[in-house]
Amino acid sequence: MYTRSWQIIRDDSKKTFEVIGQETNTDHFLNQVHGMQKLGMAVTGVILPVTNQYASKGAIRFAGYVQEEGLYDRLMKSYRQRISEDAGGWEV
Numbered sequence: 001m002y003t004r005s006w007q008i009i010r011d012d013s014k015k016t017f018e019v020i021g022q023e024t025n026t027d028h029f030l031n032q033v034h035g036m037q038k039l040g041m042a043v044t045g046v047i048l049p050v051t052n053q054y055a056s057k058g059a060i061r062f063a064g065y066v067q068e069e070g071l072y073d074r075l076m077k078s079y080r081q082r083i084s085e086d087a088g089g090w091e092v
Contacts (some may be wrong), residue, residue: 008046018071019057022050039082064072
């Protein structure tokens with residue numbers, strides 16, 4: 001069994017992705033991605049095991065996608081904004 005996994009988020013509307021980092025427990029990340037999808041955001045969360053093939057961030061590629069630094073932060077900002085709007089303007 002793999003102990004660590006890469007957390008990767010993809011913006012399917014802009015065809016970009018970002019490798020966020022390694023984590024042993026990916027539940028929080030996948031819950032956030034699911035929440036974004038429920039609000040209508042075109043995102044995909046990808047979990048890859050850290051292996052010899054994917055030992056570094058630079059080795060991870062997706063056909064048709066371009067790597068974008070800061071993608072996760074941009075998507076989280078949009079997600080928080082949409083949650084705030086849905087809650088009647090309350091700050092999250």
